[in-house]
Amino acid sequence: MQRMEGLVERNITKWMNKLDTDFVEPKKPLDFAVWGTFLSYDTITDVGFRTPLGFVDTGTDVDNLIRIFQAGMRLLGAVGRVYTIFDVLTHPRLKRYFQVSPEQNIWFGGVMKRARQVLADRTKALEEGRVVKPEKGNDDYDFLQAFMDTRTPEGHVLDAETIQSEIFVILGAGSDGFGSSSSALFAEILSRPTTYTRVVEELRTAVQSSQITHPIPTYTEVAKSLPFFCACIREAMRLHPLASTLLPRVLTPLDPEIVINGRRIPTGIELAANPWISHRDKAVYGPDAEEFKPERWLADPTKAKELEKYNLIWGTGSRVCLGKHFAMMMLYKAPVALLMAYDVRLCRETPQTPKPWSRMNGPARLWHDVWINLTKREPWVGGREEQTKDTEGMGNDAAAAAVEST
Numbered sequence: 001m002q003r004m005e006g007l008v009e010r011n012i013t014k015w016m017n018k019l020d021t022d023f024v025e026p027k028k029p030l031d032f033a034v035w036g037t038f039l040s041y042d043t044i045t046d047v048g049f050r051t052p053l054g055f056v057d058t059g060t061d062v063d064n065l066i067r068i069f070q071a072g073m074r075l076l077g078a079v080g081r082v083y084t085i086f087d088v089l090t091h092p093r094l095k096r097y098f099q100v101s102p103e104q105n106i107w108f109g110g111v112m113k114r115a116r117q118v119l120a121d122r123t124k125a126l127e128e129g130r131v132v133k134p135e136k137g138n139d140d141y142d143f144l145q146a147f148m149d150t151r152t153p154e155g156h157v158l159d160a161e162t163i164q165s166e167i168f169v170i171l172g173a174g175s176d177g178f179g180s181s182s183s184a185l186f187a188e189i190l191s192r193p194t195t196y197t198r199v200v201e202e203l204r205t206a207v208q209s210s211q212i213t214h215p216i217p218t219y220t221e222v223a224k225s226l227p228f229f230c231a232c233i234r235e236a237m238r239l240h241p242l243a244s245t246l247l248p249r250v251l252t253p254l255d256p257e258i259v260i261n262g263r264r265i266p267t268g269i270e271l272a273a274n275p276w277i278s279h280r281d282k283a284v285y286g287p288d289a290e291e292f293k294p295e296r297w298l299a300d301p302t303k304a305k306e307l308e309k310y311n312l313i314w315g316t317g318s319r320v321c322l323g324k325h326f327a328m329m330m331l332y333k334a335p336v337a338l339l340m341a342y343d344v345r346l347c348r349e350t351p352q353t354p355k356p357w358s359r360m361n362g363p364a365r366l367w368h369d370v371w372i373n374l375t376k377r378e379p380w381v382g383g384r385e386e387q388t389k390d391t392e393g394m395g396n397d398a399a400a401a402a403v404e405s406t
């Protein structure tokens with residue numbers, strides 16, 4: 001995780017420089033829902049295979065990857081929920097039209113094509129000696145090299161299709177989450193002046209007492225020094241979970257017995273919970289379950305633990321999100337860096353800058369029109385500078401533990 005932190009910072013810095021030149025200096029509003037997603041895609045592709053795809057540099061949806069991916073997610077939403085559609089699309093006669101392949105330009109095909117290119121580029125660069133093979137444990141060892149180094153139980157390398165699918169998972173699973181969750185955060189805190197002021201004051205105090213590195217905080221610093229900000233993230237993700245959809249599981253004989261309303265559920269049955277609904281359960285969160293109240297996470301640590309138990313932000317059990325710690329790192333670092341550098345305001349509602357809204361895109365909730373204005377802040381005196389950054393001697397496990405409760 002700590003090795004990834006440097007890469008995350010490199011991408012946040014580039015992103016903020018771009019926001020400076022394209023929006024802050026010319027005093028133009030920007031849609032955070034779009035620019036948060038650009039940051040996310042570039043960072044994930046940098047961490048995944050050292051090739052940021054250039055969403056931030058170009059300020060565009062490179063090769064329409066985001067559009068294609070999101071269109072694929074809509075189909076996936078239907079296929080994953082209505083099993084009859086799945087049966088039809090996977091029928092031997094129709095399968096070839098719908099199977100995801102790099103040859104298609106629709107659905108996920110365009111993303112698969114990019115995955116194939118990423119693998120081909122790395123293989124060629126290694127063969128031609130243009131890059132030195134990254135070694136495990138070194139800073140440049142990325143997910144792609146890990147996939148290329150993986151061996152089957154029989155000792156064979158993974159075939160190209162399997163590696164492409166793994167790259168596809170990184171491109172797909174990892175990309176919309178940060179954009180969606182950080183948009184929810186900004187939509188909630190910026191529409192509540194008291195909450196925004198409290199977030200900024202907490203941050204200012206932490207900077208002035210040198211608890212937070214300037215201009216980009218470490219993951220651990222945010223977890224330790226900004227409890228109210230962290231509670232805002234938790235609360236925004238509670239009310240607007242990325243996967244506001246059913247998360248199905250088939251009950252196996254190995255699972256513990258499940259009894260619902262006095263009825264024992266037999267094995268082989270599919271069970272599912274929807275985070276959107278369970279996160280609004282008044283029996284768990286109280287009569288104000290529908291309201292944005294970050295304070296609920298701070299009042300009593302025992303109660304907060306109890307709420308956590310029922311939280312499905314990252315899913316649960318064996319299918320829990322594998323990118324959770326990386327995503328949390330992004331969510332802790334990028335919004336705080338933005339709030340430290342700028343006064344962030346939601347734009348007045350106009351036809352050009354409508355108010356934020358979200359809707360389901362297949363299984364994922366996506367945000368739109370999170371229009372904000374950024375104004376440069378005078379630096380807060382007392383901040384600790386980048387070069388004196390200190391992770392308090394916390395290793396990966398401790399850093400992860402600091403956010404485990406999030």
Ligand code: HEM
Nearest residue numbers: 173174177178181242243314315316319320321322323327
């Ligand atoms: C704020 C960001 C994110 C949120 C809210 C989120 C949420 C989720 C949720 C709810 C699931 C389903 C879990 C279940 O079925 O119980 C999931 C699965 C997954 N996520 Fe994330 N995710 C985020 C970011 C990421 C990132 C950045 C990556 C990778 C770099 C990632 C990789 C995955 C993978 C591989 C799975 C499938 C796990 C499995 O089925 O074994 N996610 N995520």
